[in-house]
Amino acid sequence: MIRPATPDDVAIILDFVRDLATFEREPDAVEASEAMLADALFGPAPAAEAVIAEDASGPLGFALFFHNFSTWTGRRGLYLEDLYVTPAARGKGVGTALLRHLAAIAVERGCARFEWSVLDWNADAIAFYRSMGAVGMEDWTVQRVTGDALRRLAVSG
Template sequence: MSRHPGFSLRDARPRDAETVLRLVTALAEYENLGNEVKATAQDFYGALAGKKVKGLIAEADGEPIGFCLWYDTFSTFTGRGGLWIEDVFVAPEHRRLGIGRAFFQEVAKRAVADGHARVEWNVLDWNAPAIAFYRRIGAVGQDEWTDQRLTGEALHALAAEG
């Protein structure tokens, strides 16, 4: 798809499910969240095959070294779609080659081509290197918003009400 000095990017395909799982697990370990990974390769296969999620794989010498996964969103304020980047990860030994920038640039190109109003994502507040990178590419933190999550027992309890 696109070649860069030292690496290439290509679209993630359903058959990349095992690779995606391996890279997601590496990301979770980096974020000290390894015990939270419950996904299986089959989950990623289904999500990619069903186009619930889209993605890119970065490769160096034919070896997967990073990934970026995103999905469509919609903004009622803009009346237009957007893209939510769920995760981005580059193996530590391959950082500083421009892979992260290439991921975000490719997603931005696709967002613009599809008429989307924005691209959004989360970052852990302790991840200073990532936050600094995001500022360098022009991203602005949304400090006035806080993420909320409904999961597990609370999700099931609410769903079961009346």
């Protein structure tokens, strides 16, 4: 079963985020707190949404997503920030169910695109995404400015 996350899910979402960061070889990179996630997901101006995959045993994974916008299509898209399935639930269709659920949300909301990033070393995930119809954006690279560089950029000029 996949359902919208509720404020009661914030602790498990943060646990899943930490597990994902460990898997992605960045265990110390998570700065988010429960309070920050609660505000981002359920505060007065939510920045993102999340869904929980679960069965009778409890939560099996989650997906966190938000809308972006394409000037080329003139429509918004759905951007998947995080997808995580517990090791015990992998290979049982949970990831597929989460992606299909989000694709349905994107179609229902009139989105032109459903996008996400994947680490280039994660061959299993890339193969899984290709099997679902995803196409790699080979000519594009992600650019990021954080920390001191972000602060310098903000005051330069």
